[in-house]
Amino acid sequence: xxxxxxxxxxxxxxxxxxxxxxxxxxxxxxxxxxxxxxxxxxxxxxxxxxxxxxxxxxxxxxxxxxxxxxxxxxxxxxxxxxxxxxxxxxxxxxxxxxxxxxxxxxxxxxxxxxxxxxxxx
Amino acid sequence: xxxxxxxxxxxxxxxxxxxxxxxxxxxxxxxxxxxxxxxxxxxxxxxxxxxxxxxxxxxxxxxxxxxxxxxxxxxxxxxxxxxxxxxxxxxxxxxxxxxxxxxxxxxxxxxxxxxxxxxxxxxxxxxxxxxxxxxxxxxxxxxxxxxxxxxxxxxxxxxxxxxxxxxxxxxxxxxxxxxxxxxxxxxxxxxxxxxxxxxxxxxxxxxxxxxxxxxxxxxxxxxxxxxxxxxxxxxxxxxxxxxxxxxxxxxxxxxxxxxxxxxxxxxxxxxxxxxxxxxxxxxxxxxxxxxxxxxxxxxxxxxxxxxxxxxxxxxxxxxxxxxxxxxxxxxxxxxxxxxxxxxxxxxxxxxxxxxxxxxxxxxxxxxxxxxxxxxxxxxxxxxxxxxxxxxxxxxxxxxxxxxxxxxxxxxxxxxxxxxxxxxxxxxxxxxxxxxxxxxxxxxxxxxxxxxxxxxxxxxxxxxxxxxxxxxxxxxxxxxxxxxxxxxxxxxxxxxxxxxxxxxxxxxxxxxxxxxxxxxxxxxxxxxxxxxxxxxxxxxxxxxxxxxxxxxxxxxxxxxxxxxxxxxxxxxxxxxxxxxxxxxxxxxxxxxxxxxxxxxxxxxxxxxxxxxxxxxxxxxxxxxxxxxxxxx
Numbered sequence: 001x002x003x004x005x006x007x008x009x010x011x012x013x014x015x016x017x018x019x020x021x022x023x024x025x026x027x028x029x030x031x032x033x034x035x036x037x038x039x040x041x042x043x044x045x046x047x048x049x050x051x052x053x054x055x056x057x058x059x060x061x062x063x064x065x066x067x068x069x070x071x072x073x074x075x076x077x078x079x080x081x082x083x084x085x086x087x088x089x090x091x092x093x094x095x096x097x098x099x100x101x102x103x104x105x106x107x108x109x110x111x112x113x114x115x116x117x118x119x120x121x
Numbered sequence: 122x123x124x125x126x127x128x129x130x131x132x133x134x135x136x137x138x139x140x141x142x143x144x145x146x147x148x149x150x151x152x153x154x155x156x157x158x159x160x161x162x163x164x165x166x167x168x169x170x171x172x173x174x175x176x177x178x179x180x181x182x183x184x185x186x187x188x189x190x191x192x193x194x195x196x197x198x199x200x201x202x203x204x205x206x207x208x209x210x211x212x213x214x215x216x217x218x219x220x221x222x223x224x225x226x227x228x229x230x231x232x233x234x235x236x237x238x239x240x241x242x243x244x245x246x247x248x249x250x251x252x253x254x255x256x257x258x259x260x261x262x263x264x265x266x267x268x269x270x271x272x273x274x275x276x277x278x279x280x281x282x283x284x285x286x287x288x289x290x291x292x293x294x295x296x297x298x299x300x301x302x303x304x305x306x307x308x309x310x311x312x313x314x315x316x317x318x319x320x321x322x323x324x325x326x327x328x329x330x331x332x333x334x335x336x337x338x339x340x341x342x343x344x345x346x347x348x349x350x351x352x353x354x355x356x357x358x359x360x361x362x363x364x365x366x367x368x369x370x371x372x373x374x375x376x377x378x379x380x381x382x383x384x385x386x387x388x389x390x391x392x393x394x395x396x397x398x399x400x401x402x403x404x405x406x407x408x409x410x411x412x413x414x415x416x417x418x419x420x421x422x423x424x425x426x427x428x429x430x431x432x433x434x435x436x437x438x439x440x441x442x443x444x445x446x447x448x449x450x451x452x453x454x455x456x457x458x459x460x461x462x463x464x465x466x467x468x469x470x471x472x473x474x475x476x477x478x479x480x481x482x483x484x485x486x487x488x489x490x491x492x493x494x495x496x497x498x499x500x501x502x503x504x505x506x507x508x509x510x511x512x513x514x515x516x517x518x519x520x521x522x523x524x525x526x527x528x529x530x531x532x533x534x535x536x537x538x539x540x541x542x543x544x545x546x547x548x549x550x551x552x553x554x555x556x557x558x559x560x561x562x563x564x565x566x567x568x569x570x571x572x573x574x575x576x577x578x579x580x581x582x583x584x585x586x587x588x589x590x591x592x593x594x595x596x597x598x599x600x601x602x603x604x605x606x607x608x609x610x611x612x613x614x615x616x617x618x619x620x621x622x623x624x625x626x627x628x629x630x631x632x633x634x635x636x637x638x639x640x641x642x643x644x645x646x647x648x649x650x651x652x653x654x655x656x657x658x659x660x661x662x663x664x665x666x667x668x669x670x671x672x673x674x675x676x677x678x679x680x681x682x683x684x685x686x687x688x689x690x691x692x693x694x695x696x697x698x699x700x701x702x703x704x705x706x707x708x709x710x711x712x713x714x715x716x717x718x719x720x721x722x723x724x725x726x727x728x729x730x731x732x733x734x735x736x737x738x739x740x741x742x743x744x745x746x747x748x749x750x751x752x
Contacts, residue, residue: 043679043689046672046751049563051556055752056564056590058676061552084680090688109557112550117569120576121440121598 028101035102038095042086052103059083063106072100186366190328191220191359193368197332199225199232200371201339203259203286205250205626207235207243207619209270211263213290213306216359218261235626236656237619238649240267244274244349245619245647246626247285249583252434252606253627255410257284257342264290264353265306272315273613278349279318280495281433281610282406282463282485284342286335287315291324291353312351317492320348324355329369331358336372345379345409345484345509346463381516382482382508389504390460390480391520397458397478398530400426401445403470404436404510407462411602413511414438417462420518425535427452431464432586432594435605440546440598442539447549447595451541461502462510468498480504482513495611549595561668562723562749568592568638570726571664574734575636583624584617584637585609588673589666590752603633615646618663622654625661625742634737636662641698641705642671648708654742655713662730662737665705665746667719670697672751709744718746 039045039052044062047055052063073096076086086096112118194217198206206225210218218234225232237243243260250258262271268289278285292298292307308314312322321341325331331354338350382390394400402421408414417436421428427445429452430437437444445452453459454473461467461481471479479502486507489496506513553565568589576598585608586593599605606624609616617639625635644665654661670693678692693699706716715736717729726747733743 041690043675043692046675046679049556049750050559050561051563053552053555053563056592056595058590058752061555063555082680084676084683084689086683087686089686090683109554112547112554115554115557117566117573118550118553118596120569120573 031098031101032105033102034095035098035100035105038091039099039102042091042095042099043084044099051106051109053109063103064108066100066103066106069097069100072096186364187362188365188368189216189220189224189359190357190361190363191216191354192224193328193363194331194335194354194359195220195225195232197335197371198259198286199230201286201335201374202256203232203339204230205233205235205258206261206288207237207246207258207623208261209237209240209243209263209267210261211267211290211306212303213264213267213292213356214261214288214354214359216356217288217354220359221261235653237653239619239647240271241274241615242619242622242647242650242653244271244278244285244287245616245650246623246653247287247349248274248278248281248283248609248616249606249620249623249625250627251283251285251347251623252281252620253581253583253603253624257286257339258623259286259288261288262290263306264292264311265308268311268314268351274616274619275315275349275351276318276493277610277613277616279320279493279610281607282346282348283610284347285349286338286342287319287349287351289351289353290359291355293324293326293355294357297357311353315351317490318349319351320488322351322353324353325358326355327369328358328363332369332372336374340375340377344377345512346488347409348488379509379512380484380487380507382506382513384516386504386506387513387516388520390482390506391517391524393458393478393480393504394424394426394460395521395524397456399452399456399534400424400458400460401429401452401456401474401477402426402460402462403429403431403453403464403467404434404462405431405464405466406433406607407510408434408436408602409509409511413514414602416511416514416518420514420521423518423521425531425538427456427538429453429470430594431470432591432605433463433465433607435599435602435607436462438600439594440542440600442542443535444542445538445545446591447545448541452538462514465495466497467502468500471500478503480506482506482508482510482517484509546595549592553592553596556750558723559750560721560723560748562721562726562747564589564666564750564752565592565596566723567664567666567726567747567749569596570723571636571638571730572597573727574730575634578634579632580604581606581624581628581633581635582637583621583628583635583661584639586638588640588752589638603628603631614643617643618647618650619653621661621663622650622657622659625654625659626657629660629740634662634734635660636664636737638664638666640672641665641667641669641703644705645698645703649712651709651714651742651744652712658740659742660737660740661742662733663709663742663744664730665718665744666749667703667705667746668749668751669699669702670751672696675751705744705746709742715741715743716746717744719748720746721748 047059054061221234240262247258247260323334342350421443428437429449430446456474456477458478556563621637628635675696679689682692706718709716736743
């Protein structure tokens, strides 16, 4: 079982390595807005943070450098590790695409060097 | 309130006043006339004698040289260097209660009474105190219902290997139980309720028995693995009076030395560590004292070995180059020798290192029980030392040094680990920057706003940080053992409000600034602790990590719902703490504690924390309610 997860996680990581810009055209703003709504409503933000920053050891970051929608589909339908499974019955492919559109629209944060509190020792 | 005491009703014995018999009324009146003069500061009602308590006879005037049994108990507790008793009072401990306030608190060395509003708080108070002060304090509670309230907190202390002395009332003699309440509060083997998760207990039937059992209990509590102990104190002993000349000798505290590892086994551990290419030290409850942390640093630096701190104690400085806790998956996965020091779950810690030599030094090998399963999976190890890790470290360091582990490979390993630590810190800062200005406030932002306010103080963080995803360990600089004390042990909710106060009380005498970050769900289990903080003037900054939910359970129920294709729409039912939202600042203010918030705008957090810290520096508690993300 652990081996299977490792393989799936590896595949997910490979898919994530494909830059989003190559996988899809810029999404319409309606999709971004709907994706933002869904991202909170279906519970993504509970573990991954409201800006997709991740939840420490609990959940990985989803933005910036958002993975392509195919990687999300795979992870949601047959998740590796402790991720809850989201079947098409509870989250359609279009809804997943909207969530990915929202995540991809999140601008990168400031560099830590420009945040005084992140430079204190 | 006394089961037969007509003077004043208590919260639990309110029925007793109606049920009490005329004989007891007579006894109380007789005592009132015959009571000796009390000190000016103690306008307490007169104490019935043992006979009056039983209702069998009016109380006799105490002899001039008579000593209450519970005064002697106070002296025994003082001889064990116990300085505080945290307590919710109850009829079955009224004798000792009176002795603490009129004898313990008015003569040196002082035995102080900490007024709590829930037994769980009183036990947790001892829990936090012991982890800072390195010695036990006592909690005191009613028999039956009191101990039942305190039981969960005792389990936390047990699982966290923490010493404390739990004093519980007892009403053994059935002939002296006056009414239905005293019967309902009587139990023949009270400590049996918690025997599965306490180290030792006794129910003494004489003062000599009490004195020896108290000393023995203290010894057991303070012999690694530390743990809670229970003494059930019969009312006859507490309320009885004894001629001074008849009082038994108070035994000397023996302070047993902790068990050290066998010399041959220690040498073999040293050999395996020095021979390894990638040795890793995993520490969980290893550093009991500041000396333990210094020893671990010395061992790691001598070996240039990676250290993974599992954070049950402050084992290793957070910014030490050899600290690989953030990148532990990488170092454990590549390890060829792993030394576990007082590791609770060594199975999980070593799961990724299939071919590594495994060595364990743990005092848990000496003492464990079977019913509650806090001992985790059985782990295959190459060498297991049944010994206290901290006590064994000096011999291990000496053995390692004798093998002269110097060389270019060792130095290169140290440099690579230092580089990895720097990279982990940089990555953590990058992740923390994402969503920095979000509302609800991100957890790293909350942690760093707090750190920004305290970094130049002698601060001490008195909460475990698992629910803050260990952001303080990832981003803060902490070098001293007292700056972190780990978590609850068994993750029993309601721990932090009491434990943080106990820790803060211990820090107060050292002039340290005690701060904590605690969940909203946890605080709502034992909110009465805030009153104790105000009442006892305990300076602490309590930051409420208010994600308005039992967040861990949100995630868990979501997993189940999605696995069943039902969606998560309804999974916040029973998890979310909303509708209505709780105003923790108002809650704090209602109990006399300075309250700030709710704060959802991250720009407002720094100033609110600054204001709260000013209050804490004046010697008072303060609460800052932060509307924050999950983890």
